[in-house]
Amino acid sequence: AQKITQTQPGMFVQEKEAVTLDCTYDTSDPSYGLFWYKQPSSGEMIFLIYQGSYDQQNATEGRYSLNFQKARKSANLVISASQLGDSAMYFCAMREGGGTYKYIFGTGTRLKVLA
Amino acid sequence: GAGVSQSPRYKVAKRGQDVALRCDPISGHVSLFWYQQALGQGPEFLTYFQNEAQLDKSGLPSDRFFAERPEGSVSTLKIQRTQQEDSAVYLCASSLAKGVFRVEYFGPGTRLTVT
Numbered sequence: 380a381q382k383i384t385q386t387q388p389g390m391f392v393q394e395k396e397a398v399t400l401d402c403t404y405d406t407s408d409p410s411y412g413l414f415w416y417k418q419p420s421s422g423e424m425i426f427l428i429y430q431g432s433y434d435q436q437n438a439t440e441g442r443y444s445l446n447f448q449k450a451r452k453s454a455n456l457v458i459s460a461s462q463l464g465d466s467a468m469y470f471c472a473m474r475e476g477g478g479t480y481k482y483i484f485g486t487g488t489r490l491k492v493l494a
Numbered sequence: 495g496a497g498v499s500q501s502p503r504y505k506v507a508k509r510g511q512d513v514a515l516r517c518d519p520i521s522g523h524v525s526l527f528w529y530q531q532a533l534g535q536g537p538e539f540l541t542y543f544q545n546e547a548q549l550d551k552s553g554l555p556s557d558r559f560f561a562e563r564p565e566g567s568v569s570t571l572k573i574q575r576t577q578q579e580d581s582a583v584y585l586c587a588s589s590l591a592k593g594v595f596r597v598e599y600f601g602p603g604t605r606l607t608v609t
Contacts (some may be wrong), residue, residue: 383536412595422583424600431595470536476594479549481527482587485538491539 382406383473385485393462393493395402400456400488402471413454418468430454460493498601500586506607507576508546515571515604518589526569527598528561529585543569544592576608
């Protein structure tokens with residue numbers, strides 16, 4: 380079974396509008412972290428935002444917020460006031476407790492912001 | 495401040511050649527990860543170091559892949575007798591410490607093309 384699922388291969392959004400990128404996860408571990416990364420065409424993975432499984436409030440970082448619904452096992456990324464520079468691939472990742480603490484990534488969503 | 499650096503950024507190898515990919519993590523970062531990212535996919539875990547100890551190499555696809563971090567800082571990923579299926583971007587990431595809630599910071603990656 381997929382541990383991290385991103386069902387939107389591609390998304391379009393108009394500049395200055397908000398957009399939600401979906402991510403669902405699967406784990407039985409009570410301790411886990413959920414992370415979002417942006418990968419522009421240059422290839423570098425840029426950390427955006429993080430949510431811990433015990434966090435009571437949704438994480439926010441500037442224009443990024445994470446809509447964390449624990450019961451539904453979803454961790455959607457919301458980008459407000461989209462900018463042309465937001466066009467990139469976006470990856471959701473999870474790290475479970477115990478062991479290596481390695482990331483498990485989804486397949487990504489390609490976001491295109493339209494002028 | 496210096497981030498994670500990787501060299502070379504691009505490498506073209508003929509099938510059967512050996513290659514060595516270098517990663518310089520952020521100074522003081524204890525944990526170091528290598529990931530392989532095939533075209534159009536999310537990164538996949540290869541191996542993990544805590545200081546100089548390689549604690550998990552379960553993601554290495556074959557015994558042609560070897561990684562080391564002898565002094566607990568710089569790491570080298572070596573691929574022997576390269577094959578076409580090894581063509582991918584190899585990403586290195588580091589984090590301050592081991593833990594579920596630690597953020598990993600990625601380097602720009604090395605794009606390996608095997609011809």
